Amino acid sequence: MLSHLKYSVLALAVLVAACDNAPSTQDTKSEAPAPAKQEAAPPAKQDAAAPAAKPAEAATKPAAAADDTETVTNNACLAAVKKETGESKVSILSNEFSEANTLVMVGVGANDAPWKCLVSNDGKVQEIEFTGDDGDGVPTEGADADDGGGAMAGAPGGSDVSQAAIDACLAAVKKETSEPDLAVTSSEFSEANSMVMIGVGAQRAPWKCLVSNDGTVQEISFTGDEGAL
Structure with a gap:
């Protein structure tokens, strides 16, 4: 009886030991990671519609006059001199802006x-005056306007400019231009410095000479178009 009980206890102990050594059942089911929550992107902010482009404002500046000041003054003087002389052939010798x-x-x-x-810059003629020799002025019936020699070199032009002053201007312009064909086209006396206008070459390109009345040249300058040099 005792041995039978001992055998039963031993069997029970073996059974308990076997149960303790058995691996515990683990749930091997892997839980799939929860997918990352994707937040819906907020709708793009829409700027208020840009205002319509402002139409170009009409230009307020008046269109530039077709003619510049030089053209306006030239045309006014040509018309005035033509009317005064009755001569259709008139041309600009020089234009000095003021x-x-x-x-x-x-x-x-x-x-x-x-x-x-003399003309204002808006084209109003203030004064016109003949400044050459009387014989070269307004052509008159029966008068020979051209003596065949053109303007007289060295002629004082009917003014009070001294011959010494005129000769000095002719010499200065000749030296400056290296052109022997020179002619005095006009002269204006002044107590300070007289002005002598000299035509150079066959085209009579206009040169201005400021000279003291004792014959000292103060300044010479070309007053025509560059192409006429």
């Missing part, structure tokens, strides 16, 4: 007899 009144020298007839025209 804020007050621009000085325009106009040549009349075949010899380009010189006329001075």
Whole structure:
């Protein structure tokens, strides 16, 4: 009886030991990681519609005049001298701009007899005056406007400019231009410095000479178009 009980206890102990050594059942089911929550992107902010482009404003600046000041003054003087002389052949010899009144020298007839025209820069003629020899002025019936020699070199032009001053200007312009064909087209006496206008070459390109009355040249300058040099 005792041995049977001992055997039963031993069997029970073996059974318990076997149960303790058995691996515990583990749930091997792997849980899939929860998918990352994707937050819906907020709708793109829409800017308020840009205002319609402002239409270009009409230009307020008046269109530039077709003619510049030089053209306006030239045309006004040509018309005035043509009306005064009755001569259709008139041309511009020089144009000297001034804020007050621009000085325009106009040549009349075949010899380009010189006329001075003072004109405002908006084209209002203030004064016109013949500045050459009387014989080269307004052609008159029966008068020979061209003596065949053109403007007289060294002629004082009927002004009080001294011969010494005129000769000095001719010499200075000849030296500057290396052109022997020179002619005095006009002269204006002044107590300070007289002005002598000299035509150079066959085209009588206009040169201005400022000279003291004792014959000292103060300044010479070309007053025509560059292409006429």
